[in-house]
Amino acid sequence: MDIIHLLPDSVANQIAAGEVIQRPASCLKELVENSIDAGATTIQIIVRDAGRTLLQVIDNGSGMSATDCRMAFERHATSKIRQAQDLFSLRTMGFRGEALASICAVAQVEVQTRRAEDEVGTLLEIAGSDVVRQEPCSCPVGTNFKVKNLFYNIPVRRKFLKTDQTELRNLMTEFQHIVLVYPKIQFTFVSNDEVIWDLPISTEKQRIEAIYGKGISKSYTSHLVDVSNDTELVSIRGFIGKPELATKNAQQYFFVNGRYMRHPYFHKAIVTAYSGMLQGDYAPSYFIYFDIDPQSIDVNIHPTKTEIKFQDEQTIFQILLASVRESLGKFNVVPSIDFDRQGEMEMPTTHSETTESPKVLFDPNYNPFKPSTSPTSAYTPTYTRPSYERVSANDIGAQMDLFEEHRRSDVPPTSLFQKYLMIPNEKGVLLIHQHRAHVRVLYDQYMHQFAEHKGVSQQLLFPEVLEFTNEEMTLVETLIDHLRYMGFELEQFSKNSYNMVGIPALLSPEKAVQSIKNILHTVQETGMDMREQWHQLIALTLAEDTAIPVHKQLREEEAKDLIDRLLKSDSSRITPQGKTIICELTEDQIDKHF
Numbered sequence: 001m002d003i004i005h006l007l008p009d010s011v012a013n014q015i016a017a018g019e020v021i022q023r024p025a026s027c028l029k030e031l032v033e034n035s036i037d038a039g040a041t042t043i044q045i046i047v048r049d050a051g052r053t054l055l056q057v058i059d060n061g062s063g064m065s066a067t068d069c070r071m072a073f074e075r076h077a078t079s080k081i082r083q084a085q086d087l088f089s090l091r092t093m094g095f096r097g098e099a100l101a102s103i104c105a106v107a108q109v110e111v112q113t114r115r116a117e118d119e120v121g122t123l124l125e126i127a128g129s130d131v132v133r134q135e136p137c138s139c140p141v142g143t144n145f146k147v148k149n150l151f152y153n154i155p156v157r158r159k160f161l162k163t164d165q166t167e168l169r170n171l172m173t174e175f176q177h178i179v180l181v182y183p184k185i186q187f188t189f190v191s192n193d194e195v196i197w198d199l200p201i202s203t204e205k206q207r208i209e210a211i212y213g214k215g216i217s218k219s220y221t222s223h224l225v226d227v228s229n230d231t232e233l234v235s236i237r238g239f240i241g242k243p244e245l246a247t248k249n250a251q252q253y254f255f256v257n258g259r260y261m262r263h264p265y266f267h268k269a270i271v272t273a274y275s276g277m278l279q280g281d282y283a284p285s286y287f288i289y290f291d292i293d294p295q296s297i298d299v300n301i302h303p304t305k306t307e308i309k310f311q312d313e314q315t316i317f318q319i320l321l322a323s324v325r326e327s328l329g330k331f332n333v334v335p336s337i338d339f340d341r342q343g344e345m346e347m348p349t350t351h352s353e354t355t356e357s358p359k360v361l362f363d364p365n366y367n368p369f370k371p372s373t374s375p376t377s378a379y380t381p382t383y384t385r386p387s388y389e390r391v392s393a394n395d396i397g398a399q400m401d402l403f404e405e406h407r408r409s410d411v412p413p414t415s416l417f418q419k420y421l422m423i424p425n426e427k428g429v430l431l432i433h434q435h436r437a438h439v440r441v442l443y444d445q446y447m448h449q450f451a452e453h454k455g456v457s458q459q460l461l462f463p464e465v466l467e468f469t470n471e472e473m474t475l476v477e478t479l480i481d482h483l484r485y486m487g488f489e490l491e492q493f494s495k496n497s498y499n500m501v502g503i504p505a506l507l508s509p510e511k512a513v514q515s516i517k518n519i520l521h522t523v524q525e526t527g528m529d530m531r532e533q534w535h536q537l538i539a540l541t542l543a544e545d546t547a548i549p550v551h552k553q554l555r556e557e558e559a560k561d562l563i564d565r566l567l568k569s570d571s572s573r574i575t576p577q578g579k580t581i582i583c584e585l586t587e588d589q590i591d592k593h594f
């Protein structure tokens, strides 16, 4: 008996859908790209429950005839290419003819569409690839797509969806990828009846401002400089962030011919152009728009089309590198650097007068989720129980003895370089890194507060209004309890702002805004999925922000108090990130130098 048979279309489509439609965000991308291809100038997006129950896209584009509308849902049905050759002259976002077939295989779809030349439009309802209803209807010119109950017929896939907050963030990210490159289209985004974005037709720069300018980084685009270079091979335009805009989670966007793309190799070109200007793991922001002959790129390597192959990648790399360097130089962003010493990462020592030196928000070497690069550090990813690989229990015992002896002898600690506290006694010398000691003490304290669910807060005399972008708002909402346990008291003030009425007792009011910003960035960077580690992250960020600076002359009582408190910690030897706090030099060790 023969055993091979063709799968019914509905099944084949469901399988194909797995590649194209992974989550509401991919569905949104496909629908909006179709609207763009249809020449729409207004696109309205309405989602409910992060797209789980409803994802609606309304456009004023070309619309479809009744027959085309039915055809559109067949697999490999497209109006965009006719022959294989056309693949190499693509100017449209879509071309596979797979999206609608995939979507209608895994959701309940309702579409209303009308072309300008038709009196009546078409209403079509499809669920699980089956046509439920098709009839004439009256509707405006354009297309109105409703995708309901995504994955209703594939419970497994539905289960794989993340929380609404995460899926909403994915939708927002996808939305940003598209709107940043189509400023001449008016977009609105409504989630659960709330208007999240209403973006008028504008320039690219205004669009960027509209997306990123609202929140804690006001007038975002004033920190950008223009990049522009026209060559025969490629035209490069866009904006790069001045070094001061660099953060750990910078906005980094490449677009090619109107399409968002990821391109690690070109990314390197930009990072190289900035070399020496940024510290630690701070990354530059950029929005780069490539325009290139479609013949010389291949967008057909990945179903979601975010990976794009360029024919002449090395040349484009060089052009990009040169363009970015030129802009950094032209706008006096760079100190005079010897460009031939490519790839060297050292900080330039001379800054020209107009140079704004990169702003370092906090110790750039400090990233709790990356193992420290220092080979000797005892890094540990679980902060509650730092590892004592290099310190045996005996050592700690000895340590305590030293401390105790010191306390009994009551010799005041001496300050060394305003950075270390030195405690001599008959066994040797203890050196204590005072900033790190303070971070340890504060971290323990914040973790304790968190465990007890009560933060020690100081009321602000003049409450501060904090504005956030939509993305940051979602993040703040998620973190609000964590923040409260640490001492931040925030009250929602408007759709995009919170009133900060109280802050952690130890935090200086001037630092509070920056500190919230640091917390959001760190959490964002670590990923929303690391929920169990949020409180540690926040405690760490706060500890760093409230600790004494690395160089500070402590008064005698302050120094003693710090040492006393350090001694009470279970982990007095290393910071939560595994950096050494105490170094002990015994007489033997000192003798060896003589």
Ligand code: ADP
Binding pocket: 030, 034, 035, 038, 059, 061, 062, 063, 064, 072, 073, 077, 078, 079, 080, 093, 094, 095, 096, 097, 098, 099, 100, 101, 142, 143
């Ligand atoms: P592709 O975009 O790759 O062609 P899709 O499955 O996304 O494939 O869409 C199939 C066809 O349906 C498109 O080629 C287009 O002709 C038509 N279509 C889809 N969405 C719209 C829309 N919003 N307005 C007009 N036509 C549309």
Ligand code: MG
Binding pocket: 030, 033, 034, 093, 094, 095, 097, 099, 100
């Ligand atoms: Mg499409």
